[in-house]
Amino acid sequence: MTDIMTTNLFHRITGFTLLALLVLAGAGCRKTEFGNIDSPAFIRVFNCLERDVTLDNKDAPQPFLTMLIDPVMDKDGIPGSADITGDFLDTRDSWARPYPDAGNTSIYQKEYPGSAKVRAAPFLNGYDLSSWAQVTSGKRRIMFFARPLNETPFFSLDKNLRRTVLLDTTVDLQFNEVYTMHVLEKNYTTRKTGLYVRNETFVRQSLSDSLVYVNFYNLSSEGFFANSPDTKSSSRSFKITDTTNVFYTLHMIPTTNTFRDIPGFIQQPMGSMIRSHENKVTPYYSFPLFADTSSNKIYPGNTAQTFEFLKPGYTMGTSANPSSSQLPVGYYAGLHIGPYNNGAGGRHSMRVIADIRSGLIVTERSGIYNPRYFATVNTIEYINDRCFVTTIQRKFDPPIY
Numbered sequence: 503m504t505d506i507m508t509t510n511l512f513h514r515i516t517g518f519t520l521l522a523l524l525v526l527a528g529a530g531c532r533k534t535e536f537g538n539i540d541s542p543a544f545i546r547v548f549n550c551l552e553r554d555v556t557l558d559n560k561d562a563p564q565p566f567l568t569m570l571i572d573p574v575m576d577k578d579g580i581p582g583s584a585d586i587t588g589d590f591l592d593t594r595d596s597w598a599r600p601y602p603d604a605g606n607t608s609i610y611q612k613e614y615p616g617s618a619k620v621r622a623a624p625f626l627n628g629y630d631l632s633s634w635a636q637v638t639s640g641k642r643r644i645m646f647f648a649r650p651l652n653e654t655p656f657f658s659l660d661k662n663l664r665r666t667v668l669l670d671t672t673v674d675l676q677f678n679e680v681y682t683m684h685v686l687e688k689n690y691t692t693r694k695t696g697l698y699v700r701n702e703t704f705v706r707q708s709l710s711d712s713l714v715y716v717n718f719y720n721l722s723s724e725g726f727f728a729n730s731p732d733t734k735s736s737s738r739s740f741k742i743t744d745t746t747n748v749f750y751t752l753h754m755i756p757t758t759n760t761f762r763d764i765p766g767f768i769q770q771p772m773g774s775m776i777r778s779h780e781n782k783v784t785p786y787y788s789f790p791l792f793a794d795t796s797s798n799k800i801y802p803g804n805t806a807q808t809f810e811f812l813k814p815g816y817t818m819g820t821s822a823n824p825s826s827s828q829l830p831v832g833y834y835a836g837l838h839i840g841p842y843n844n845g846a847g848g849r850h851s852m853r854v855i856a857d858i859r860s861g862l863i864v865t866e867r868s869g870i871y872n873p874r875y876f877a878t879v880n881t882i883e884y885i886n887d888r889c890f891v892t893t894i895q896r897k898f899d900p901p902i903y
Contacts, residue, residue, distance in 0.1 A: 543639040543675035544623035544631060547614035547683045548594040550721070550885050551695065563648030563666050567591040567685065568656040569614060570645045571637065580661050581645070586637060588614035589649075589656045596854045596888070600864065600878065600895035601632050609653050623680070626705045629879070630895050631680065639677040644697065645670045646685055668695050680705055687886065688779065690725040696779070703783045704879045704894065711896060713788040714862055716809075716880040718748055720777040726886050727777075732831045740835045740852055740887050744777035746811040752793050755804040755841055764793050775811060775884065791863065791877045801873050805860045806840030808851065809882065837882065837889045852889045862893065867901040874898075 551565030569588035573581040588611070595612045606617040615622070615635035623631035646669040649656055656664065668685070675681060680702040688696040698721060709715055722744075732739050752767035772787045794802050813833040836851035840861025859865045862880050865873040881892040 539621060539636045539638055541639045541677045542636040544634040544680045545637055546634045549591045550594060550684045550686050552593055566649055566651045568647045568649045571642050573645055580664050596890055597856045598892040600630060600893045625897060628896050629705055639675045641672055641674045643672050669697050671697050673699055686721055687723040690723040690729050698779055700781050711877050712791050714791055714877050715786040715788045717784045717786045718775040719883045720775050721883050721885045722777055723886060739831050741832050742811050742835045743813045743832050746775050747814055748772040748775055749810045751808045753806040754794055755806060767793050791875055800871055801875055804841055807861045809837045811835045854891050856891055864895045869899045870902050
């Protein structure tokens with residue numbers, strides 16, 4: 503792992519952001535100062551509730567949220583202020599990138615802190631935690647409110663529009679710990695909502711910078727597999743049983759029209775995935791950063807990864823087991839990450855682009871190389887027929903121009 507003090511933020515700044523910084527510099531060098539937070543903890547929050555309107559839920563509050571930490575309530579129980587406000591929290595993106603989206607100018611946020619102007623977490627153990635926000639540790643009251651789908655800040659809304667509470671809980675945030683939080687549907691039948699809080703451990707683990715790590719969670723609501731429809735949007739369902747085995751395949755994509763599996767990394771077992779809302783970190787599995795032995799160990803070219811989830815007792819590619827298209831609904835689903843063409847990401851696969859060149863591997867300009875491969879730590883979360891990917895990257899040398 504490269505141990506440097508200079509971070510890799512400069513080359514991510516978009517032209518728009520750079521122009522904005524120059525304008526501020528010319529206007530008397532005004533800048534935003536964030537005071538130090540004593541005894542911080544670090545949080546990243548996702549809204550995992552889908553905005554699918556059906557006859558069954560048309561009268562329910564739409565899951566467009568505001569998060570308040572330690573709100574101040576008036577005599578009517580309506581919040582008038584809060585220590586921390588995460589407003590306009592929309593349903594999360596399929597890929598949670600390893601750094602804040604500096605080019606996002608939308609008021610709607612796909613996560614907290616997102617592009618909000620907050621004090622970001624520092625590098626810890628060499629990992630870029632700029633997508634986490636610093637908050638004061640300790641017992642914090644956290645509330646989530648359903649809010650109108652407009653651009654009016656929460657505390658400027660009429661009082662009657664600030665009373666729809668989806669969640670009200672207390673979380674004990676420990677000093678210097680890293681937390682990932684999800685607003686989830688806990689039960690498919692009752693539609694009960696809950697807050698899932700995971701205390702991440704990757705910052706305390708000794709992970710090699712020559713391996714790409716990934717772990718898996720099935721955070722679907724209780725009863726989803728048994729009670730949800732077998733099809734979705736007139737296509738094959740991606741629903742899977744509550745317990746599945748995971749297999750992975752690594753691919754090279756030399757050109758847009760060619761595609762090959764990497765020998766030795768075809769449908770290899772990678773543990774299991776079990777439906778649970780326990781705040782327990784699951785084991786990390788790994789594959790080599792440079793799986794293709796013929797590569798130059800800098801940038802081998804475009805790559806992709808496929809993960810297949812199968813009901814226990816089934817494996818792919820054997821005469822004793824049918825193809826994925828012949829299996830009953832729930833026995834199989836595939837997740838393809840990275841660029842794809844006719845040879846990758848078939849009709850039975852969910853698709854997440856992640857890094858546009860290499861999926862779970864970060865490719866960035868670094869040193870004299872443009873681009874260069876970097877290993878990452880990743881989390882794949884299956885939630886009610888969809889897969890979400892979170893990628894964490896390490897420090898690396900800034901580019902030399």
